Amino acid sequence: MHISVEGLTKRYRGRTVLDGVTFAAGPGVTGLLGPNGAGKTTLLRILATVLAPDGGRVRLGGRDPATPSGRLEVRRRLGYLPQEPGFHRSLTVFEFVDYIAILKEMTDRRARHDEVRRVIELVGLDRERSKKISRLSGGMRRRTGLAQALLGNPDVVILDEPTAGLDPEQRMRFRDLISRVGEDCAVLLSTHQTEDVAALCHRVVALVGGRTLFDGTPEDLTGLAEGRIWHSDRRSPGATLSWRTGDGRYRNIGTPPPDAELAEPSIEDAYLLLTGDTEATSTRSAA
Numbered sequence: 001m002h003i004s005v006e007g008l009t010k011r012y013r014g015r016t017v018l019d020g021v022t023f024a025a026g027p028g029v030t031g032l033l034g035p036n037g038a039g040k041t042t043l044l045r046i047l048a049t050v051l052a053p054d055g056g057r058v059r060l061g062g063r064d065p066a067t068p069s070g071r072l073e074v075r076r077r078l079g080y081l082p083q084e085p086g087f088h089r090s091l092t093v094f095e096f097v098d099y100i101a102i103l104k105e106m107t108d109r110r111a112r113h114d115e116v117r118r119v120i121e122l123v124g125l126d127r128e129r130s131k132k133i134s135r136l137s138g139g140m141r142r143r144t145g146l147a148q149a150l151l152g153n154p155d156v157v158i159l160d161e162p163t164a165g166l167d168p169e170q171r172m173r174f175r176d177l178i179s180r181v182g183e184d185c186a187v188l189l190s191t192h193q194t195e196d197v198a199a200l201c202h203r204v205v206a207l208v209g210g211r212t213l214f215d216g217t218p219e220d221l222t223g224l225a226e227g228r229i230w231h232s233d234r235r236s237p238g239a240t241l242s243w244r245t246g247d248g249r250y251r252n253i254g255t256p257p258p259d260a261e262l263a264e265p266s267i268e269d270a271y272l273l274l275t276g277d278t279e280a281t282s283t284r285s286a287a
């Protein structure tokens with residue numbers, strides 16, 4: 001199932017938070033990268049049919065969530081992990097996922113319970129399924145959230161900052177899980193972690209100040225910083241950003257200081273350049 005968004009706008013009390021967002025995403029994992037307040041959650045809530053946009057065009061698998069029948073179709077084929085899932089903490093993992101399955105109109109009790117067990121196993125929580133949510137670690141709670149998003153084999157899975165607050169080991173496990181999910185459907189995940197994008201995503205959309213500043217592959221994003229990263233013994237006064245690294249030298253983004261050596265860019269450099277570059281106001285499309 002494909003996601004396509006064209007000229008999407010959203011205002012909160014007259015303040016524009018999405019300003020003509022345009023991108024398309026297909027099967028595999030697409031990362032929605034952006035700083036705090038960029039509008040990622042707003043965009044994902046619109047795609048998940050929780051929120052209506054003020055303007056623009058959204059299609060999920062060709063269906064228009066602005067119409068009642070399109071919205072119903074989209075909801076049936078969508079899995080969504082919100083930033084704050086609103087867990088019922090006194091329920092067990094099984095009870096919570098089963099409760100969501102009921103809301104998803106899975107009426108046959110036996111088939112529903114089989115499906116609940118399947119997704120709980122998929123996220124590796126079979127041993128915890130009778131534990132109350134209030135007693136789970138943050139990582140396990142996040143996996144419970146992912147389990148409910150996978151109910152019924154959705155065609156599109158929308159994950160709002162799924163790796164936020166996880167320790168490195170949990171983050172790796174989560175990445176592994178998400179990449180497996182992305183083998184069968186279109187996954188769109190928001191993050192402000194460039195490492196998540198480099199490790200997981202075959203495409204990346206950068207959203208800054210409610211606008212799409214980049215839409216392409218992670219390699220193309222890294223390529224934006226080609227020729228603009230410099231190592232030097234001194235901080236560059238003209239650089240967009242400059243910081244001291246572990247080896248005592250400075251990594252400078254932007255204008256080269258004297259005696260600087262050109263360095264290999266990373267995806268993080270490119271992202272910093274994109275978000276810090278006040279001149280970068282138009283959409284850059286690659287691939």
Ligand SMILES: Nc1ncnc2c1ncn2[C@@H]1O[C@H](COP(=O)(O)OP(=O)(O)OP(=O)(O)O)[C@@H](O)[C@H]1O
Binds near residue numbers: 037038039042192
């Ligand atoms: N219900 C609301 N009413 C008014 N303003 C809102 C509302 N929801 C979000 N905003 C504002 O819209 C902007 C975008 O918020 P949003 O949560 O979509 O960004 P984000 O990229 O997901 O940020 P974060 O990474 O911090 O979650 C922010 O300035 C936020 O304060």
